[in-house]
Amino acid sequence: MDKKILVIDDDPNALRLIEYTLEQEGYRVITASDGLEGLTKAQDEHPDLIVLDIMLPGLDGYEVCYQLRQKLETGALPILMVSAKARQDDKDIGLRMGANDYLTKPADPSMIVARVKTLLAGTSQENLNLEDYGAGRIESGGR
């Protein structure tokens, strides 16, 4: 299997990390470094899954996610948000915008791989245990 994954992140190091990690697992990886580029590639390159950062120049990750969900071609695409925004609020907004899963940076590469695999295995959003995060990953909001 040769699934294609689109990684959208403005931090070149984070891009490189996820790209390398996923390629090691045999995925084809394409990258985008801002929201608009991400949306275009999601449309044109037909990825099987998107790994999405939130703090992006121009359109942020939430907006990208929302827009992807509005379109027929990308409406059901699995989206994994990986962000350094670590408050419960941030995660809640991400899921409300349509993300299937949310990981907080720093995220263990093997954890990213595991989540990607789960999402690609066709696990529907309803069956995903959203509470199953690494301990202490999510900061409580409003501090």
Place this chain on the structure above:
Amino acid sequence: MKTDFSKLSSSESVGSAVKVMEKTNADYSVVEEEGKIKGVVTSRELVGYPFSRLLLDCAIQPLGTITEEALADEALRVLEGGKASFLVVSNAEGIPIGITNRETIIDSLFQELEKLNREKDKYIAELKQAEEALETSKASFRNIVERSSDGIIVVDQGGIVRFVNSASEAIFQRRAEELIGELFGFPVAAETAAELDIVRKGGEIGTGEMRAVETEWEGKLAYLATVHDITERKRAEEELRELDRMKSEFISNISHELRSPLHSIRGFTKLMLMDKVPDPEVQKEFLSIIDDQGKRLGTLIDSLLDMSRLESGRFTIQKQRLSIKDVIHETVESFYSLASEKDTVINEDIPVTLPEIEADGERVRQVMVNLLSNAVKFSNDGGSVTVKGEVNGSELLVQVTDRGIGIPEEAMLYLFERFYQVNGSATRSAGGSGLGLYISRQIIEAHGGRIWAESKEGEGSIFSFTLPLNQAGGDSHG
């Protein structure tokens, strides 16, 4: 002393009575006729008075066997009865001591009148005093109403303003005559407390806290509203909230800023630990990313420590004589690689004649790093950044100019504030703690200089700072 009365028996003897009085030195003479008193004369007052007339005016009253003591009383009675023109006045012993005529009585009536008049005047004065007291009291109340810093407004049941005090004029920035007779425009009912928008003359909107109670105005039910202008308090609260928001955003940003490099450091480390990176070239690439990101974390922590020092007042600068030209040049050099990544050129416009100054080299370098990193970070790819240094009067002026994205006008005010980051993900994702310019300002101000920014959105920014040229005691360098 017994008074010597001369008894006069006839009108013809009146003249002689005077003579008798003059002779005997008596004060009075009683005019008698056939045993009846016809009058009483006193030599002192009546000398020259025609006695015939005196007799004529006297009431003829039979006295019988009147005693000398009763004489005056009797005479008075006669006089009061309006039948005589003269009054004999006796002393306490009943001894006649004087004589008076009707005119004197009228005089005394006048005196009575005068007395009454005096009482009237006194009463009027008292009334006036009372009125004045009332006026004073009214003025005091008016003063209280007028001097009140709260607006006092009477609104009738139709919602029409009937009275306003001066504070109301100030609050609404309208004269009383512009307010009275107009609709108050805000529902008023008894015992209400509400916040209302104060629309000022220029359309500016403030906030007022209003309380209303029932009152009476011109005999009808009305409402007395007091309006307390809380615009300033609201503004202060808003500022506090803004500071709070900035602080929590700052913490969230710091968390984000710490997590991003940590993500790379831990991720690449993990990959290598798990033997996922067999290629030595790739290992090297990843190690250098880890190294860079470690440095990035270090810089961030330095900023946080600087801020912590600033907050606790332990921030100090150590001045020494140095070549500002070198400091600028070295900083610019350190940005060459970052700039070339963005295809951005950094131009230096520093005259070789730039004098040495007394300054804290490390701190000034910190400011330069901050300004240059902002300039490069916010430059468009292929852009240019210019660093210019010059002597301007008694100051050294350094300017860092970029042709980048610029700064929105609303952000200009807060640029040098602690925690401030220009809104919008684009700028925030470019990295930064929201502390750089704040720390820079503290450094420059500690040197006695100024720092400021000029910018136009979409056209670029100019950040300038000054440092004083002549420091006291800075005479030589070794």
